[in-house]
Amino acid sequence: MMSEDRLRWIRHIKQLREQHGVSIYDAERMAFGSEEWRRWTARQINSDEKCRKMALSHIDYHREKSLIGKEGEKLIIK
Secondary structure (H helix, E strand, O other): OOOOHHHHHHHHHHHHHHHHOOOHHHHHHHHOOOOOHHHHHHHHHHHHHHHHHHHHHHHHHHHHHHOEEEEEEEEEEE
């Protein structure tokens, strides 16, 4: 079962996509324009194993265009 925190992110991205007619990547980029969402996501990808796994998949898929990076073992929002 998905945690309420992960559902919060998914709902926010879905809402941005519907409002602006953009891709998932662009919706994520838009979400990271908010300092609140940047902090929230940084905390989640470093404390929740499933979120971390999704973030690492994002990095692998998007490579140099990734919105997330690594500093040692810590994941960061670029």
